[in-house]
Amino acid sequence: MSTQRLGKGLRALIPEVESQTVSKESVAKDGDVHGISLELIEANPFQPRQYFNEEKLEELAKSITDFGLLEPVILRPKGEAYQIVAGERRVRAARIAGLTTIPALLRDYDDLEMMQVALIENLQREDLNPIEEAEGYERLIKEFSFTQNEVADAVGKKRSSVANSLRLLNLGSKERELLQEGALSMGHAKVLLSVKNEQVRTKLALRVVEEGLSVRQLEQIVKRPKNVPRRTLTMRSPELISLEEDLQRVFGTKVGVTYKRGAGKISIDYYSDEDLERILEIIKRD
Secondary structure, three states, X not given: OOHHHHXXXXXXXXXXXXXXOEOOOOOOOOOOOEXXXXXXXXXXXXXXXXXXXXXXXXXXXXXXXXXXOOOOEEEEEEOOEEEEEEXXXXXXXXXXXXOOEEEEEEOOOOHHHHHHHHHHHHHHHOOOOHHHHHHXXXXXXXXXXXXXXXXXXXXXXXXXXXXXXXXXXXXXXXXXXXXXXXXOOHHHHHHHOOEOXXXXXXXXXXXXXXXXXXXXXXXXXXXXXOOOOHHHOOEOXXXXXXXXXXXXXXXXXXXXXXXXXXXXXXXXXXXXXXXXXXXXXXXXXX
């Protein structure tokens, strides 16, 4: 599956289908909808979603009970069973609703195609929390050699949105956990990313949760820190942070950038002679 094809979005992979049901034995590559037993359906081994909201699953199950499942899931045959390519929430909700079969499109995707479709389907539907979304973008870049522009095209977003999302992965584990849980907003995360000291950043994140601080209040604390030694709290521009992250992705190692009044320096870390040669090859190639 080419990057160019994915750049057209999920619809380039999933054609429009007619509403009809055929036996599961008739596995077609066209747009036929099949009725598949839920007992034969297995989870997607490449599922980017880590968290499924039980309350929302119950709501979806009630909707399925009242109105039926309006959109088929996508499965691929795997031995005598089927693996979910897209639609795991609908499968889980259908089980809660007490269904025994579910309408599905069957596709013979290989592992790479399956991972790509699963990621892009979730990203396009905006079903992921901010960290899952950022990790999805990162997987497309690292595992499938997408550029940020190609990721943006694939999910229908601006490149700047993708870049800002990827920056969230520079947060510490505690801040990422709070963001996943919804205790921190994207606005809070953006402010926290400007704090270089990791310990101070984590303390500020916890303070946001404990005191219910707004984004504006957090900005004021970061700009005028109280009870924190000034040297431990360093503000850096979003543009400089973004540049560092772009360079780190290019060279595959830690890169530091300093800038002051039109001058500064770029430092690239390497850890062996082979690593140095690899970096030099990248510089010469580009």
